[in-house]
Amino acid sequence: MKNEKTQSTIGLDIGTSRIVAASRVNQDEKVQAQLNAFVAIPYSRLTENSLKREHVPHAVSDGQLVIFGDESARMADLLGREIRRPMTRGILNAGEPESLPQIKEIIATVLGDSDKGSKICFSVPAPPLGVEDNLTYHDATIRQILDQLGYKDVRSINEGVAVIYSELEDSNYTGIGISCGGGLCNVALSYMSVPVLSFSLAKGGDFIDSSAASVTGELINRVRLTKEEGFHFNGHFTDKIQQAIAVYYDDMIQSIVQGLKDAFASSRNVPKFGRPVPLVLSGGGVLPEGFREKFEKAMATVSLPVPVSEVRMAGNPLETTARGALVAALSE
Ligand SMILES: Nc1ncnc2c1ncn2[C@@H]1O[C@H](COP(=O)(O)OP(=O)(O)O)[C@@H](O)[C@H]1O
Ligand SMILES: [Mg+2]
Numbered sequence: 095m096k097n098e099k100t101q102s103t104i105g106l107d108i109g110t111s112r113i114v115a116a117s118r119v120n121q122d123e124k125v126q127a128q129l130n131a132f133v134a135i136p137y138s139r140l141t142e143n144s145l146k147r148e149h150v151p152h153a154v155s156d157g158q159l160v161i162f163g164d165e166s167a168r169m170a171d172l173l174g175r176e177i178r179r180p181m182t183r184g185i186l187n188a189g190e191p192e193s194l195p196q197i198k199e200i201i202a203t204v205l206g207d208s209d210k211g212s213k214i215c216f217s218v219p220a221p222p223l224g225v226e227d228n229l230t231y232h233d234a235t236i237r238q239i240l241d242q243l244g245y246k247d248v249r250s251i252n253e254g255v256a257v258i259y260s261e262l263e264d265s266n267y268t269g270i271g272i273s274c275g276g277g278l279c280n281v282a283l284s285y286m287s288v289p290v291l292s293f294s295l296a297k298g299g300d301f302i303d304s305s306a307a308s309v310t311g312e313l314i315n316r317v318r319l320t321k322e323e324g325f326h327f328n329g330h331f332t333d334k335i336q337q338a339i340a341v342y343y344d345d346m347i348q349s350i351v352q353g354l355k356d357a358f359a360s361s362r363n364v365p366k367f368g369r370p371v372p373l374v375l376s377g378g379g380v381l382p383e384g385f386r387e388k389f390e391k392a393m394a395t396v397s398l399p400v401p402v403s404e405v406r407m408a409g410n411p412l413e414t415t416a417r418g419a420l421v422a423a424l425s426e
Contacts, residue, residue: 102209105256105420106201106216108236110181110277111299111378113197115204116416117212118424125413126204128163131177132196133170135159151203153195162199176315183296184219184278185232198239210244215423217253217415219280220292223356249426254282254292256418259425261374261408269371270402272350273415274379276300279350281357283371283400291361295353297346299379305345306338327384343388346379351392358399370403376414380407 107114114127128151135141137159145152151162161169170177180186180193180200187193216236221228233250240248251259257271257280267287273280276299282292303321307314312335320335331337358364373393375386390405408414 102212103420103423104205104208104212104214105416105418105423106204106214107253107256107415107419108181108201108216108218109275109415110179110184111275112412113200113204114413114416115206115208116413116420117208118420119208123420125416126206127412127416128200128204129167129177130181130197130200131166131179132160132162132193132200133166133173133175133177135161135169135173135175151199153199155195160196160199162196163203171315182277182300184275184280184294185229186235188231194235194239198242201239202243205243205245211247212245213247213423213426214240214245214249215419215426216240216248216250217256217419218250219253219278219294220282221294222296223293223353223360249423251419251422252282252289252292253280253294253415255284255289256415256422257374257376257408258282258284258418259287259421260414260418261376261406262372265372268367270354270373271418272373272375272377272380274298274346274350274375274377276378279346279377279379281350281353283357285365285367290364291357293353293357295346295349297349298377302339302342302346302379305342306335310334310338321382322378325382327382327388343382343385347389347392350389351396354398355396364399367400370401373402373405374408375405376408376411378412380411 102119105116112127113130116125137157150165153160166177180197218233237248253273254271257273258267262269268285270283278294278298280294283290303314303318307317321339325339386407
């Protein structure tokens with residue numbers, strides 16, 4: 095029934111690596127994700143027809159076939175090419191307006207045929223520590239894209255806060271939410287759902303991949319695959335790539351913990367919480383086995399004005415931000 099379709103509400107995670115939509119129509123929830131990437135290959139009618147038959151998102155542009163999302167990685171790998179990304183370090187690059195049509199296609203793909211009357215809440219990163227606001231262009235451009243796609247009821251939410259909305263209902267949305275993505279790590283603290291502080295760090299999975307690649311002389315993509323397919327934290331590494339990945343993972347974790355310390359130190363309004371709060375970890379970067387324990391150990395070395403009661407993993411780290419944005423959209 096047409097009537098039922100208009101009940102749709104959507105949480106949208108606009109990440110450097112992946113775009114994820116969590117939608118709810120009546121009581122049914124579903125999640126759609128695509129790589130936030132594209133690749134251009136030479137045009138051929140045959141290839142275009144194959145892409146159509148397989149329902150692969152694509153467009154014809156300047157005599158080339160542009161392939162979007164998950165399939166772009168497979169195709170790029172096959173042809174020995176690099177994928178291209180509309181975003182770096184968490185936000186759209188104002189110097190690269192030519193990738194806007196690409197991210198628009200990827201967003202349209204994850205939104206599918208959802209009703210244009212849907213309420214949408216999308217995630218935006220926090221500015222880095224010490225930076226006032228570098229997000230105006232990014233926020234406004236994503237709104238513009240959603241508007242062009244026909245969605246008129248749109249708002250945004252801080253990514254770390256979305257993590258808290260998704261995972262910390264049991265502590266009444268009081269605690270620390272962290273998302274470790276490709277471009278950035280995002281951190282937020284809230285008290286009874288009210289954001290108290292947030293910041294981002296330009297050290298995420300991409301930083302680990304490129305740093306480990308440069309010291310080992312390996313290709314970035316090779317390092318990323320090694321990291322995603324078999325990396326875990328345990329004592330000693332015989333493999334040089336694994337060892338380098340561990341070094342930069344340590345660096346990332348130390349930077350987050352130090353960032354928390356600095357954020358509290360420079361914040362004028364840290365309330366007396368009265369009790370320790372939970373900290374929740376999400377994002378693709380937290381997936382390696384042993385990450386939680388490693389993070390917990392690093393947290394034990396600092397003392398924060400708001401003590402942490404436990405370090406826990408999000409239920410589904412790759413969907414946390416989108417699900418939290420959905421909670422925000424539903425609560426409007
Ligand atoms: N199984 C895994 N183990 C380790 N890292 C992973 C794994 N899966 C994804 N990642 C890394 O997580 C990052 C992407 O996380 P994601 O939350 O999807 O990012 P973003 O918020 O940037 O879109 C990438 O750096 C990717 O290499
Ligand atoms: Mg993310």
